[in-house]
Amino acid sequence: MVRPCVAQTPAYVPGEQPQGSTFIKLNTNENPYPPPAEVLAALQGQLEQVRLYPDPNSTLLRKTAADLYGVELNQVLAGNGSDDILNVAIRTFVDPGDRVAFPDLTYSLYETLTNIHGAKIIQVATNETFELDNPIICPEAKLIFLASPNPPLGQQIRRDIVEKTCQEATGVVVIDEAYVDFSQSHYLDFVQRYDHILISRTMSKGYSLAGARVGFGIGQETLIQEMNKVRDSYNLDRFAQAIATSALQSQDYFQGIWEKVRQTRSRLIQGLRDQEFQVFDSEANFVLASPQWMSAKELYETLREQKILVRYFKHPRIANFVRITVGTDDEIDQLLAAIARIRNPEITV
């Protein structure tokens, strides 16, 4: 009874989300700072209307996003997190059996979504430091996923590579900017220069709303109107729409937070290098780091015993790396101190 493409696909495994426990949680790239009080207050007005359907078009939220991004209302699709946007993109532009291309080390959901849909994967090689150093030239691909900054490395894909990939693509290119708020550059200009580019954004990271599930697809209206048919007609509930609208309107607050995360990121990178880690530079709110004195898996497990969660991937190319989310300064101090104790149990910090 089950489609073979579904039966053959292993379930996607999201990062661990312990509920109601006391971990220092540096494993799924959440923002360490909460939204400001006025954003939380935006929920109150929705409570007495919860018996009524939400606006199926998320109009106010999309208008707020469109103004912020400098595009028209009908160039913005709202999604139940950017995962919804990625899912809808595949279902709008890819027939089962078609090809979908993406780098061989990137957001692992692309692979799951492609397999579940019954489409075929073309993996494009990254170099020994996990960078894409050539454009993706793949005329048979109906969809190309380019995450920039690209997890788990956290670096922007070079502009000339993105440009050439877009120029050569015959299908749609999704530039997944989930982590862009922590970077100094973005590719929003591509949606005005090309009619086959979709920018994907999320409010889970930059806007501290992982718990509210809000993302956007931004592109030419011709793309967006077709994706709009495929999304669920009430894909964002009242609470998500209200809190996300208010958060987008709190630019000063969040820009301050992004700068703070960047500063802490520098401290984290230096602190890890000081303790003999190989650490890549990052433009995201996480760093990819490899301890030179212990296996990454053992480090992950040891930190977990000490109630510090970082991310360890069962992927052969990064088997000796952990991905660490940039937390608060205090959380990073505790992480670095724990690492120091692990390296030298006789130290008392």
Add this chain to the structure above:
Amino acid sequence: MVRPCVAQTPAYVPGEQPQGSTFIKLNTNENPYPPPAEVLAALQGQLEQVRLYPDPNSTLLRKTAADLYGVELNQVLAGNGSDDILNVAIRTFVDPGDRVAFPDLTYSLYETLTNIHGAKIIQVATNETFELDNPIICPEAKLIFLASPNPPLGQQIRRDIVEKTCQEATGVVVIDEAYVDFSQSHYLDFVQRYDHILISRTMSKGYSLAGARVGFGIGQETLIQEMNKVRDSYNLDRFAQAIATSALQSQDYFQGIWEKVRQTRSRLIQGLRDQEFQVFDSEANFVLASPQWMSAKELYETLREQKILVRYFKHPRIANFVRITVGTDDEIDQLLAAIARIRNPEITV
């Protein structure tokens, strides 16, 4: 760039959802009564955690639903509304090109979802009073949708017809019980007796949470675990999970409301019949009614001018019917008074 099956499908048009206006809203089958205060209070605990991802498995919500429905945790899938459940069912069990069967007059989303997926529709005839009076026997269908109570009529499909449809089906049968809370019977027992039956439930109607987007799929674990791969991994936000869990725990309150809706439904049906409407009996929170003295379209438009919204469908078989949601007693009094004035403008009510 767009899949032909998507490009050729017209966009699904949900019922009108005027935001922030003063209509008496009897057009999209919302519950006229809000959830109790303690349910709304369940949101507060989520605010300070909104920066963190929700439980991707909606465990507490699903456990609460499983206990209520008398099934195991792993027999319940939580969806972003039951629309999400229907969507995931198609994508789990139907390959593009396969057949999906449903009655020729039912929830119109089935048609949209089937077309968007690139599958083929088999419509099964209902009789002149819009009832399914024979089982659906359709061995080529990979999925059968049976809504019971079935909109827009609002009546349960007879048990012997549901039973025979399930016995003969070679694919999965979805029994969509969106309106079941207002009825006196249900088909939950089918999920224990068959391994290819999925019950779909929503909290939008019975539990006054249309604005929160929560639904369930209930079936044997073998079905649910495959659907679980296809759903978005964070498909329910923190707010939806919390408020829905609390609502399921407030059975006494909601059972009182369902009884009240049934009483008002009887009054509405009698009041319409007294004013020369053909009205079908209903086991849902709406009635299908045809004025014998004016076209239904004109009645819909005239009521709309008077700030009363009912639903009019552009479907030839029900071109002279309106579907009216059971509101509060006061709302129904105002509706009946408005109808009396339309019939006889000299009446002063």
